[in-house]
Amino acid sequence: MPLPAAALPLAASPRSAAPGELLAARFAVPQQALYLHSGRVVAGLLQRGSLRHRLVEFEAPCWLDAASALLDQPSPCDWVADTPVALLAMPAAALRHWHAGLPEAAARLLRDMALAQRRQAEATLALLVQDAEARCAQWLLQHARRDDDGRVGIALQQRKRTIAAQLGMAPETFSRVLRQLRERGLVLQSGAQLLLPDPAGLQQIAAA
Incomplete structure (x- = not known):
């Protein structure tokens, strides 16, 4: 079952997107953390408007690149709606503020997991773009x-x-x-x- 908005740690704004719509761009620091409420999203590398390298597919419910929003770092790949999707968008600054209020051990664990997720995505994408x-x-x-x-x-x-x-x-x-x-x-x-x-x-x- 999708996570209800009331269960999220932050106030969220609903958002929808059509298939093929770019949700978050590579090299851009996300200003929102996106939670996929329904539908499917593909992460990969856009070239000339087409997603040539598909890194991974995400089925709802799940977070989309919350790691980059949490760390205030550019997204390592492009995020594109593969089907009609419904999202919940939370300000990245609010996410970081919420993270800063966590107990130290929990905050460190979440940060380390976010760093590991980004490194894995970067390594996999680098492999994909090789010949x-x-x-x-x-x-x-x-x-x-x-x-x-x-x-x-x-x-x-x-x-x-x-x-x-x-x-x-x-x-x-x-x-x-x-x-x-x-x-x-x-x-x-x-x-x-x-x-x-x-x-x-x-x-x-x-x-x-």
């Missing part, structure tokens, strides 16, 4: 392990479709990039095992 080859190379390096014999590799424990979804690309794209890396001698595949004979070469691609 497909760089994303794959970075994923391979992050999941690689060195065996006792010195070989660097990965035991694939997830389906390629699942890995592709984590990287924000189609399964066909993930398979194509792996094939290109194999052709360049950067990846060797043996069943469910991927060997990385040239981690330094992958690092150069990941840094591109």
